[in-house]
Amino acid sequence: MWFTSYEGLNRFDGHDFKIYYAIPGDSTTLSGNLTLGLVEDPYGDIWVGTEHCLQRYRRQSDDFNRYYPTDEAGRRQTGIHIPFYADSTEVWFMNEPEGVVALNYHTGARRLITEAFRYRWNISIVNSIRRSADGKLWIRRGSGLVGLDPAGARPTSYFSSDADNELGPSTAFACHLPVADGSLWLGMRGGLIQFFPDERKWVHYPIDTNIVVADIQRETDGTLYLGTEDSGLYHFRPGEGILDHLTPRNSALTNPATATIYLDDQGIIWVNTDPEGIAMLLPTERGFRLYGDAFYTTQGLPPMGIRCFAEDERGLIWLGSQENGLFVLDPVSDRVVRHLSPHGPHGIPENHASCILHDSQGRIWVGTYNGLYRSDEGDTFHLVDNGIPMETHHVAHRVWDMVETPTGYLWIGTSQGVFYVPPGAERAYALDTLQTLSTGDLQVWGDWLLIPSYQQGAWMFNYRKWEDTAGKEREVHHFFREYNVKQFFPQGDSLLWMALTRGLLKTRLRAEPPALEVLAHYTKADGLPSENLYGILPDGEGAFWISSNRGIVRFDPAKETFDVFGLHDQLQGYEYNTNAYLISRTGDFYFGGVRGFNRFRPPIPRNLVPPDVQVTAMEVNGQPLLTETYLGELHELELSYQDNTFTLHFAAIDYLSRGSNCYRVRLWPFDEEWIDLGERSMIRYTRVPPGQYRFEVTAANNDGVWRTTPRTLSILIRRPWYGTLLAWSIYAGLA
Incomplete structure (x- = not known):
């Protein structure tokens, strides 16, 4: 890819930029650094204009030839040159000294097409002249458009205030694009015009009057991409009259100034987001929507890591942050509709949330480092007492996770044991066993409640027997003392997967006596990018999506293969967080990490193009x-x-x-x-x-x-x- 700039010509290979500058005394370099206009000829050479002359980049020798106009006395002249077309013999350009010229680059002969239209800084910009497929030139002016047949017919004015205007009301166009069917697309403030010069008619497509269409690119199916002066990028389907504001999943367009765009043959949209530089919008976006610093800025929020998710009955996503309270995301509009800060009237007096749960009664529960909070009908939160003095047993109030059983009990894991809230109760009660455990992610599996213990493996018991306070059969089973379990993922009635800090464990339940048999243990040697795993989410194709300390992994249990996704896939960062995962009712996957969160919906499209x-x-x-x-x-x-x-x-x-x-x-x-x-x-x-x-x-x-x-x-x-x-x-x- 080649890019013009005020400071030379830029070449990008997908990894690095090489910048070609003017070097005084070296005639094989650029003459002038203000580069304008880019055309590639059939031989692969690049034609570019500067404030001095027309220049040809010779691919074979990686250097430049210069082409200056001369006056009648043979003296060299300088001025801005803008090439706009090249074939196997000639390159066509507009300049200040002459007008519109065709240069035979084999013989050096120059052919003056017209001197009536010369480059003028106040009315002409890079895309002010175009050549249509039939060889006609279309020159955009301060008012209207001029069509010129190089064969010698007089220029014809359209949409102009000139006395010789042939057709259309006076209109100031910001861009124009000839297309293969003989029509032209014309962009302006508040709309588009499709102009059919041979039929002497046009079609007006009005849009918001605040939008100035500054550049147009067309796909083969006729769909248009519209760059604007300061309103972002739009996708327009003329046949349906549908105009969509394009919000890239990767949040590449943080600047609404998109006045210059280019659609390449791979479907990539290149956008000049002046003054921030070039943005790329990929047709094979991995599907990972990045919610990071740029997203937070647009929502008026500070950068933050995400610790947990929950979805309420309205389909809104609740997110708990590391140090900026709770906020609620509308996944349809991608807008934060509520921020519950520690200082707000309806928030919790904590800036941290380690877990969130939306229960069967529609209430929101929030676990923090300083206790458990529950929402009431007034949409405010209050602290739930657990009967343990905060002053002497603070760790018993450090909540790590919650789970609701089908019986309506809420089970809570803390840094000092397990608690439960019976249906209808206003407070939590301590389980009369496992009170020394520092717990983590809780999981219901049939009648079993699974409890991890920090660096001490996993515990499980039949929660129905423990919820029956009059019952006598209360057994607790302990497995895998050597592992630190981050998440349990049951698969059916007998298989249990565990995300560990030492890889991925596959086990099978043996009923009598209850025991877990290891079937497989996957580590970095098997393809994991990291053995420190956090969360496992299943998709509809039988694969698991796993968050880790080195990105997100797709695991195919049938093939025992791992596909790794990293920063180049627009992940929020390498490191993700415990408890920070969710599948919404619409099938969207959420994973939270130290720099934000990602949202996607499997399957993720693969890049099948070999480089x-x-x-x-x-x-x-x-x-x-x-x-x-x-x-x-x-x-x-x-x-x-x-x-x-x-x-x-x-x-x-x-x-x-x-x-x-x-x-x-x-x-x-x-x-x-x-x-x-x-x-x-x-x-x-x-x-x-x-x-x-x-x-x-x-x-x-x-x-x-x-x-x-x-x-x-x-x-x-x-x-x-x-x-x-x-x-x-x-x-x-x-x-």
Whole structure:
């Protein structure tokens, strides 16, 4: 991808930017740094204008040619140049000194198309002139539009205030786009016009008068993307008359200024969010919606980590934060509709929430480090007494999790034992066993209540027998003392999965006597990115989604495979939190972490596009290798026997993977096997013997799809003169 700027020409390969500047005294660099207009010719060269002249970037040599206009005396002239079209013979551009010109870049001959329309800084910008498929030029002016046939017909004005206006009311357009059917799309304040010049008619599509359509890009199906001056990005379907405000899942558009956009052949939308830079909107967005700093800023909230979730009967999502209280999210509008801060009239007097529960009666329960709170009919919260003095037993009020049984009991896990609230009760009661446990995530499994104990494994008992206060059969069972259990996930009546701080455990329940049998223990050796796991959520395809200390993992139990999602997938961060997971009634998954939370709905689309790869640079004996032809365009290279230590750099040309690419290389036959480099994009070879070699490099995208045809570079390391065939012939003669 190439980008113009006020400070040179920028090339981006998906990983790094290379910036081409003007270097005084070097005629193979840019002349001027204000770059305007970009056109690629059929040979792969790039034409760009600056405030001085027209320039051609030569891909083979990685440098520039300059093309200046001259006056009648042959003196060089300078001025802004904007190229807008190139074919196999000519490049067309508009400039200040001449007007509209076609340059034959093979012969150097210049053809003046018209001098009536020249670049003027006050009325012309980069996209002020376009060429339609029939060869006509369309020039946007301060008022209206001019159509010009290069064959010689007079210019025709449309939507202009000029006396010779042919059609339409005077209108100031901000952009225009000719399309293949012969029509033009015209953007302006408050709407769009589709103009059919051959039929002398137009269709007006009004929109909000506060929106200025500043750029237009069109998909093959006719759908339009609209960039605006300060109202964000829009998606318009003309046939249905539907205009959608595009809110990217990855929150890339934090700035509503989207006046310049580009839709590439992979479906990526590139947006100039001036002055913040370039934003990418991917067609294969992983589906992870990021709710981080940018989201909090738009909602008037400070950055915060998320500790817990709950969904109420209205479908609203309650979130508990690390240090900023509770807030309620409307998942339809993606807006925070309520913030319960410690200082608010209806909040809880705590800035932390470790767990939230919406019970069968529609009440919200909130566990904190300083007690348990419950909402009442007035939508305010009050502290629930547990009968233990706060002053002497504070840890008994540190609530970690809650669960409601089908019998209506609420069970509470704390740092000092287990408590319960019977149906209709106003206070909590201590369970008369396990009072020394520091607990965590509670889980109901059939008639069993599962309780983790910090660094001491898991406990389970039949909660129905314990809720029957007159009952005599009360047994507590203890398993896996060596593990720290973060979450239990029952699968059916007999399988129980556990998220541990040492991996993922699969167990099976044996009924008599109750026991848990280990069936499998998955660790980093099996593909987990981290063994510190937090939450497990099942999808409709039989897979588990697991939060960890190194991102989110999709686990396929049938295949025993792991797919890892990281920061490049727009996760809130690597580290997630205990208790911070939820599946909503609409099927949305939520995982909370130290820098925000993610929301998504499986399945997550895979990136099936294998990346291209290029050799980008080479050092020989520690010094950059200089070649007449750009290294990325070379197919073969010769080195002397003294240049046998070298480093090769390469890059995947991949914009869909957000820089997450892996590489394999080999120098055949020096390397007999492929070398896996992970994400490292360079390799160094030392003391390579003279001979003929073939360097091969291939790359994989962020979903592990490898390019099957490697990029190759033939490297010949010449023998020293005394080791050549001629030298050996001389030796033989002397002998």
